[in-house]
Amino acid sequence: MLRAVIAALACALAAPALAADPETNKKIVTDFYEKGLNQKDFEAAAKHFGPKYIQHNPNAPDGIEGFKRLVAFLKEKFPNSHSEIKRVIAEGDYVVLHVHSVREPGQRGRAIVDMFRLENGKIVEHWDVIQDIPEKPANDNTMF
């Protein structure tokens, strides 16, 4: 028993990167994304916000209000839009989503990387990079 405790303590001390619990952060961010972008339910997504939302998407106004407008825009103009999360990579307070986003079913859509920073399990900052998927790619590997 004592050895197990010592081992557990040694682990906790040896792995500081785990302190922010990236696995929990992944669940928070993917739930936020599913609720906000796919279900288009602002209230359900907004419970994951911290006291601020620093927005780096250059086409979105800063703050939580900007995200609210995005969800309303999607709900009205692209109710069938869907964002499929292809992979999730997390470290410390950061969660990265690699996403295939389609505004109308059947379109080629866009490749997106969304990056979130959390504080105490709440989303407080967001960056993204967005690129249209071209019709004739130079290789057969897809963008994902």
Next chain:
Amino acid sequence: MLRAVIAALACALAAPALAADPETNKKIVTDFYEKGLNQKDFEAAAKHFGPKYIQHNPNAPDGIEGFKRLVAFLKEKFPNSHSEIKRVIAEGDYVVLHVHSVREPGQRGRAIVDMFRLENGKIVEHWDVIQDIPEKPANDNTMF
């Protein structure tokens, strides 16, 4: 001594995500990036390749040869291009770079997320998403 060994073993067993050594992978990928994209030294970058290089950038031919051509293109057409790594996020075999890339000094440039997968400390797969930085962003936070 025995307790230390037990603790070390417990750590190794309890933290499988550390097995791929993301910190070492970060050093490999940032060195690859610096040598290839900034110094434009294909040979120095190429030592980090594994036996294959699966390319998902839709404008690049598949494989190591495609990367060689990209470096030669930059060297000839944009010798002063520079890619500044803004943040590095790694988990398991994946390393994500958030990059500000400028082809000619003074340009606004592009926001890029590059994502690499490694096998045994060698780079074997690459994805990216690229977006021009707009002249008039909707917020003051920059894309980084």
